Each structure stands twice: as C-alpha cells, then as structure tokens.
Amino acid sequence: MSTSSRLPLINRAAGRIAGAGGKRLRPALTLATALALGGSVSSRVVTAAACVELIHAGSLVHDDLMDNAAERRGVRTLNAELGDARALVVGDFMLARAGLVALSSTSKPVAETLAAVVVELAEGQFQEAAELFDPDRTFEDALRSITGKTAALFRASCLVAHPAGRSMAEYGERFGVIFQILDDLLDLASTAERLGKPVGNDLRQGVYTVPLLLALRHDHDDLRSFLGRRLSEDEIASLLARLRRSRMVDDTLEYCRGLASDALASLPVIADPRIARVLYGLPSAYIDRAQALVVA
Template sequence: MDRLLSSPAIVQGLRKVEDRIRRLSGSSALPGINAGARHVVDAGGKRLRPALTLAAALALGKSPDRRVITAAACVELIHAGSLVHDDLMDRATERRGARTLNAELGDGKALVIGDFMLARAGLAAITAVSRPVAEVLAATVVELAEGQYLETSDLFNPARTRENALRSITGKTAALFRAGCLVAAICAHASDEDKARLATYGERFGVIFQVLDDLLDLTADGPQLGKPAGHDLRQGVYSLPVLMSGVDLGDLLGRDMGEAEVAEALRRLRASRMADDTLAYCHGLAAEALAALPVIHDPELAGLLYGLPTAYIQHVTDLTRLTTTS
C-alpha cells in the first residue's frame, strides 16, 4: 500500500484530487455545511480509494485528466460521507484522533452534512464526469446502505452466518473499491472485459481490506488501532474472522458484555487459529484479484496493482505477529 501511495504519478494525481475534494466539500450555499464537510475531509486518511482509481486509469493508459480526477474525488467524498453516517450509528466521538462530526455538531447536523457529501458527489459525477460514472456511483451508494443495513440487522446475533457477513462486507466496503476501479475503466473507454476485470479486482481487494481491518480489531492493541481492541465485539458486530475462528464465545457475547468478557473473548480468539485462517482466506482472495487484472503494459503500474493485495496482507500479518508475540 505504501508503494502505491508513494508512486510519483499517484502522488501528483492525488494533489489534484485533494484540491477537487476541497472544492466539492466547500460548495454549499450554507457556510455551516461547508465547515462541517471540511472538518471531515481534513481529518486525514490515506486516500487509498482515489489512489486506486488513479492507478487503474493509468494502468489502462489514461492520463489523470479532469474527468478522472473528479471521479476519484467523488469516490473519496462518498467514502467520507459514509463515515459520517457510520459514526452516527456507532455514537462514536473520535475518529483518527479528531472529534467526530456528531460529537462536534450534534446528530442532526452531522446527518445532513453526511447526506450533502453523498449528494454532492453524485451531482459532480453527472455534471463533470459522465452519466455512466454517475450511475455506477449512485448504485454504489445503494450498496453501501444495504451492506450497512445487513450488518445492523445482525447485531448481537450469535447465529450470524459467514455468508451474511460476507454480503455485508461486499456492500458496505468492497463496493466502493470496485466502483473506484470501474469508473476509472469507464473514463479510459476500456473494453467491457477490462471493465469487468478491474471491477472484480477492486471488489476482491475491498473484501481483503475490510476482513483484515476486522482482524486487527481483534489482534492489535489500542495504540495501533487508535481505539480499544475488541470494539466490534462491544458493538455486537460478530465479524468474519470471529465466525471463521470456530471459537465458542456463547458464554461471553451479548449486549451487557463488559471489559472482563471482552478481554476473555480476545484471549480465546488470539489463542485459536483465527489469525492464520483469516490470513489464508485473504491470500485466496488476493489470488483471485490478481487473476482478474487485465493486461497492463506499463511495468510500474503493473507492479503497483499486482503488489497491492499481498503487500497489504503482509502489513497486517506483521502487525498481528507483533501483537501475538509481545
């Protein structure tokens, strides 16, 4: 991931994307909405989704022109707006070391600012990119909502299935990675086959990204996460790594789960094969992602896209081993 984000071509493109994000997030007629939206986009983040959009376009021989830059900015704006809604649902007060919008402004204002960001991305896509790109992004927002709804429906459900967890992951996270790759292919006027291949690549990487994020919630410590370990368990989200572990947590899980129960659940999970099995599952997804990639003639771009899934898995592997051996 660091290699992708440090590539000179990607860095140069991301500077333009950042400027476009700021313009879009500050385009309301109401100063309060602009201030709130900028609070969210200024909170940081690696900008991985727009970086992947830029890399996909470059891999297809498309220079990051105004349409590609705007498409990438729309992808990130949708991500940022969805985070506002996530924080509302979780009643979170902090993200990336900064106070959340709902903590700063209250739930009502945070809700409409999140809505504004999603809608502004759609408007920019239809007016400054193309109708096909706008259609992809609109359909993706639908998937984000459906994926989050599926997760909410399964809160505190010890009978949650792997299939349901995967459906939720695909909707709430992987769909936007898929969309980033697909809109890049649309801007590059790629063939239908190459569009489908890049979409599959983006979706598989998105699943890897979310599954490994869920794994870190169970294996990393508080300082590494920026939040207490076991956050998902406290919230009643029984993630795919938990479901794959085969560990019986029935005597611990529930709405009244205290810190002692969380600590014991983490101990059991970390003593199991959960981490190894989850990483193996992600390596399988990475193989599928790489097999889906179209022919990329630029060696640097080929290296970036082929290396991204396995590099991210290795990064999480190292963090997991550091925690379990300390």
C-alpha cells in the same frame, strides 16, 4: 467540491471531514486503473476519483453516527461536535454533492455507477445493523454485508476510471473484501497502542465479523457463550485473549491470501510496469501489514 453549500457551517464540517487525511486508497485505485488500462489522469478521472473519496468520507460520517463514536483518527467526530441531527445532514450533503459533481463534470455512466454504489453501501450497512448480536449470523451473511458496505466502493473506484473499467472491477471488489476483513481482524487481534485506536469495538457493538466466525469453526462451544448479548469490558478482554490464542489469525490471513490470489488472477494485462507492480503488490502488502500489527 465538498464545500459548496450556501451554509458556512456545512462547508466547514464537510471540508474538515474531506480533508482529515487517511489512506486515500479508493481514489488512488481510480487513478491506477485509468493508467493500467492505457488511459491518462485527465481532469475527468481526477474528478471521478474525488467523487469516490467524497462518498467514502460521507459514509464515515454516517458510520460514526451509527457507532456513537466520539473520535476518529484522534479528532472529534461530527456527531460528537455538532450533534446527531446535524452530523446526519452533513453526511447526506456529502453523498448528494458527490452525485451532482459526477453528473455535471464526468459523465452519466459515472454518475449512475456512483449512485448505485451508494445504494449498495446503505444496503450493506443496514444488513450489518439488522444482524447485531445475532448468534446465528453466518460467514456468508458477513461476507455479503462487507461486500456491500466496503468492497462495492472499491469496485466502483475501478468502474469510474475508464470505459474498460469492468475488467478491473473484480480486482477492486476482492481487494475491498480483503481490506475490510483485515481491519476487522486487527480489531480483535491487535492492541490500541499499535493501532492508535481502541480495539474490541465490534464485540461491543455486536458485530460478528469474518475473523470471529472463522474462529467459531474450530472453537465452537467455548466462544459461543459470548454471543447474543452485550458484554462487559472484562468479558471483552477475556474473549479477545481467547481469540488471540486460537487459530483465528492464521485462518483469517490464509483466507485473505486466497482472495488475493483470486484478485491478481482477475487483473487484465497491464502494459505499464510501474502500475503493474503497484496493483500486483497491493493485496499482499496489506496482508503483510496486518500480520505485523497482530499480537504475537
């Protein structure tokens, strides 16, 4: 589906990104939602799940471009390999292709849901970019941004699965918020060795995330001096050490556990015990994983 351009270079580039691996959480949530609501994994549901993943993959191309990232999962990014202009077009192609396939092979409501979520992704990412290095960024600002740039696609993963997908939408959105907050936490509280990628990237880029803003609530004066400007690598190392000694990890995990409780409370009755175990266990499993990866 991602390799349907008449231009071979676009096919190769889009195919490499779509096939690069990853957790595939969003399409898995589409399939699990269909089963949880008494449906089946039909070809339409599989196509909807593939469209969700293609949107995610296309958004990653744009993320790498905005971050000027050279690698993702140990592989050179498209912007590093092809240049910014061509990477931008490949990302656009993947988003547009997902919309076309949804319209032709699923249903108009599914296509409309996916088109709307692309708008939310763009708005959430724009808000984050507009608030870079902003020392007055609030906790609510950060939550609003990640709800758009990350959690909205998890919500859409549920909505496109089944006509009754709205009953799972809140669960998907809350899990998406948990997912992003934990990812942001690990960028501040884990190590490159444990994660397999550099840490402290949000600080380098001036993204003041939920975990950092939680830390500021208890260590306002000491940490505020690092905000509002670009930091040297020595300053980043110093700030990371201070954050790891603070209450940031405990406060962030506690906040995520509260979100997990709310997510589980929003689930409908699920008749299939296997699917129920997966959906009820998913938020806590991610919280436990993050806790295991932080620096003690």
